[in-house]
Amino acid sequence: MLKIDHLSKSFGAKKVLSDVNFKVPNGKILGIIGKNGAGKTTTFHSILNFITFTGTILWNGEPLTEKDYDQIGYLPEERSLIQKLTVKEQVRYLANLKNMSTKEIYQKLPVWMDKLKVKGNLNDKISSLSKGNQQKIQLICTLIHQPSLIILDEPFSGLDPINVDILRNTILEEKKRGAAIIFSDHDMNNVESLCDSIVLLKDGHAVINGNLHDVRSSFGNTNIFVETKLAISRLKELPHVLSVIEEKDGLYKLIISDEKYGPEIFDQLTHGQYIKVFAQQPPTLTDIFKKEA
């Protein structure tokens, strides 16, 4: 388990992280979200010991040491591989640095290439691969040594929907294997579908921190989805409705000031008659992000 307590970091006079706390148990996924510059990458760099910081970062109850590096799989924000090398040479180099034997690498590499559906051969130069396939090779470099702690900085950026699904499934498999996973992403759907818990960073402060379900519930069931023939202007006039968004033809999302007004709005919309859709739910992560980040 990774446990972070009172993590703070300043660059000169600028405070980038301020008293951040969270933990990631083995077999769980934590999503770190926040606007650009909120401190996500700095958090990752602190865990990886790239920079000095104040606070404590413990891995299985002990500070991270050099011998723990072999248990870490890290995918940085921007993709970068050595273009002159072949796929085989690139993966061998980085996996060798994780103390994996060349024999084992060559046994596992074709399996991973197949699993991630990489279009290319082992002896192809990295430079000859498409951007998406280079990204998959980099993911193989991150995961081939079966790390116990996986840090993925915006792993979905630049991937098409099919590859997003492949990556999502791979992350879930790693979770099932028992790895503690932290990742950041700007697409809240990915975060919502993968994470067990989230940390929302705002100017270096963790403004939201906890189990994803609990976090959403803490905002109350303030979203009402309704399918009606009423005009949007009529919906806006309903009491306690803060805003109305047309999701698609005839389906609207109403944001209300408090969940307790749900039954009252239901009565007003139905007047005792049948209504096709009426659902009262907590806000989505995207709504929370827009409100809090």
Added chain:
Amino acid sequence: MKKTFIVLKENYLRQIKSWSFITLVLAPFAFLIIMTGISYLEAKNSSDNDQIAVIRQVKKSPLNSYELKKQGIDVTSKYANISAAKKALKKDKIRGYLTAKTENSQVKVTYVGSSNLDNSEKQGINNIVGKYQQILNIRQSGINNKQLKTLTRKPSFKQKIQNSSHASSIKEISTMILIFVMYFILTTYASITAQEIASEKGSKIMEIIFSSMKAIRYFYGKILAVFCVIITHLAIYFVGGWIFFEVAARTKSLAPIIKKYKPLIDGVIHNLVSSSLLYVILGVIIYTILSALCGALVSRAEDASKATQPTMVLTMVGFFGALSLQQSPNNLFVRIFSYVPFTSSFFMPIRLVNGTVSPLENTISLVILVVTIVVMLIYIGKIYGGLVLQTDDVGLFKSLKRGISTR
């Protein structure tokens, strides 16, 4: 240690397999082969018409091909008479022809040719016919053996070479070679090292690597790789040079030159493997470390040449200073700079060659150089991660300041 070795191996193999390295190493060999080929073809084309035909007009001609060749004259005896030789001369197949006959106990030699005989050829011919003429003269004069002995007495001539000046010139040549080799290596590899590190810095691959090992260990692997590449480069030249001399020593046209300069070549090679070489090796290491630091300070590979300016300035100071002051080993600047790291590798060999430095002074200079290298390795290794992981273009000094504060 194991990971440092992986970095060393990976970087070393990548560099020596690159086209830039292969071109850099092979260019002088290609030049040498082309020049030798051209000389060979020229020599082959001109070998026939450079020959002098020897025509034996009389049975007991004093001139014969064997004796003439012994004198180093390129002759042929394939033309039996003057008319055949004349035809060959006209067609430019030979340079000329040589005839000799004896009339009234006097040897008469005639040379007909398209160009003059040079002095050594004239001397060679005179040596042969002179001896023959002397035999004829003795026969005709009728002197007894005692008189003959007196007349043929020769003056005594002895030649003594002073070893010290010869050795000194060998050492001077050795020093010049060391200084030039070092200048060549530094100007070549300073920019390559800085370029390599600057291009790595611009990519996120360093973050992946530093998530596997400490930056300081990576830095050591990188420096060792560059050093091994330089050693490989020099070893290829050394082996190539050795093969060239071995082949040249067996080549007809080059063998006399190699034979003539063999003591000098042997002396220079012997001197190259001395404590001066140690200064060069340590010099290469310290400049490589500085170049690596310079490369780590810029954010783009294109700026690497700008960043290597401090290295280049120091190299220029050392190189031109050593060239202009090599005859003044006791000059104050030479004495001071022979202790200063970066310049000691250029200046101390001058003092060593001239024997103006005691073993203690030599040791002090070496210790200063080694300690500086160790301190630089440790310090730059410690801030290397901080320098390489920042990618903002903020200028050299600000970048250095940030790198130091990050760690």
